Amino acid sequence: MLKILMTRFRQGCRTMPFPKGKPPVLPARYRGRPIAAAQGDSVDLGSITFVPDSGIRHSGDFRMAVSGREDLILAGDVYALAHTVKKEILKMFGRSLKLRQVSAGGCNACEADINVLNTPVFDLSRFGIQFVASPRHADGIVVTGPVPRNMKDALLRTYEAVPDPKVVIAVGACAISGGIFDAGPEDSRGLDTLIPVDLYIPGCPPHPLTILDGLLRLTGRIKVV
């Protein structure tokens, strides 16, 4: 027991001050929101995989979640970050949002970085957001992966099992557009070709901060800037 207490003491409190305080500084090599494309050019954040050798220049800004598919297209300097869900839905979910995660064919990196939100550093439950074990207990689903043929049925059935009204969140390039698998023989071309999506969180995978920022925007804890 003493050992546990000593370790507890040495570990200290590790939860980040964000969103009330400043977010942690991400390393210089981190590839965040792309830097405004040249005049007339545009970048679709929903389909790029944020690799270093794509020719796209990236900033260190992790805020990238949006409410509509077309908002992911960055043209010039304009980029409309996600806004809060409709008032009547916010009233229901704003202080308590239960989500069911459906992993549908990705590489498990997005899932891993969603899981990280439950560690003490991000401590997602302090915002009343929780991942639950059954779609029947959930207010919405978080989908990752390109939804390959073998997962389509299971995904749609999970979606239907969530009681209305519900939110749908697409995390990662694969779920948004098919990502690297957008030419795959077995894969879908974006979650919103199957079900309506309320929040798009781009990245390959998105940094946990990007996901957290998106969820907090959806629930009105961060207002659009």
Next chain:
Amino acid sequence: MELFNGGSIALKDIPLLEKKEFRGEVLLRCRDGARLANLFGSPDGGGGVRLIAILGQDEDPELQILATTISAGSARYESLTAELLQAHLFEREIAEQWAIVPEGHPWLKPVRYHANYRGVPDIWKDIGEQTIPGSYPFYAVGGEEVHEVGVGPVHAGIIEPGHFRFQCHGEEVLHLEIQLGYQHRGIEPMMCGSGMKRQALLSESVAGDTSVGHSTAFCEAVESLAGCTVPIKAQAIRAVALELERLANHVGDLGALGMDAGFLTTSAYFGRMRGDYLNLLLELTGNRFGKGLCRPGGVLFDIEDSMAEDLCRRLTRYKKEFEEVSDLLFTSPSVLARFEGIGTVSLEAAKSLGMVGPAARASQLEYDVRSDYSSGMWQFYHVPISLAASGDVYARALVRRQEVMRSLELLLKLLPSLPKGEICASPGPLKPETLAVSLVEGWRGEIMHACITDSHGALARYKIKDPSFNNWFALTLAMRNQEISDFPLCNKSFNLSYCGHDL
């Protein structure tokens, strides 16, 4: 024919054996102690399929290659599985991918539910249209008091999809059958139709938690085909990233095991510490999973002296923290009571299944690619093989603990003495009609990529084998006669990849 890790060989130099002779030779060598490291089909250019077996002796760094041809007219051969258990999943995969019947296979069922690559009628009618498990009748145990528990594909936690079917008598599991394939994206055929840039990205997405492992294997295979010499510094940086990946996952696994044993304190600490290693990868590569680092020819990011110093400083601190928290986990009697004697896999079973990685080493199977088939940086740095004897959850946890310590020690040795120089060479065109094989010890075990080029030097066949492919069956054996409530703990102790298996 023999081949070293990272070597290549012209197809015409691989002798083609008669089907019967091929079978006899594989069985004979495996009886003499070889391991069936891979068995796969590849189009032979004339409508038939070439079967290629890659055998490893493990104490001998040369891989043995055997091949035979299955003609389109007679797409069948005598199955190996009845006499060689390791072949079981390989043969099912061949049956599904190439519509070739392994006659006498004791358990011929689909692996991933997709249409075959030859465009001929499938062995299982309309398999490419069916939803898993199609019309497959799961193995069922009869009897009044026997009940069945089905779990998945959508699980309770944030994990990948798969279906588990338990046959239980009370709490006791008599049999577990695992059906995967839900994550099947079609990566192997996609690899062949893509340019090298996209191939690199696909290799990073075989299994995101093993991005560095799989992309290193991809790069080494392609570099071998291109005859490209990779700068020594690039090899060192790949090794650093591979070990950081191992550290992140092993530490995370120990946390998950703590969670399933009900010791949440350790799970919270290990969970956070896992993030520390991912953040080091972020610092190095700009991505928490190391995506974007390895490219054919070398790496895209350098480790400058100041970064190496900083990494060392932080790893020294992390090492101390790890020692403290793992001491907490491994000296807690309630944790040990949950770990010991649960999910035991004997050495004999591990050998006959062809298990790899920490799970195999926990059953005292002494095999680690880094020392047995050392290539790249591993030729200069020796990592002792971490072994445990009991083959249970405890042993699998213990091996991870040892491997974390050894990886940390290795990094603290390697980082201050990183070689100097270039980090990326440019790979030339690939040799035509050649087979290249590369092996990497990922954190789950042996990753093997094998690729074959056509007459123009384009990839005609790309075979990926994740260590999970070898090990999933071991989980079903580990669950025999265990309590069903031990399944989560047992499953975590293997922590296998669904997407790496499903491709």
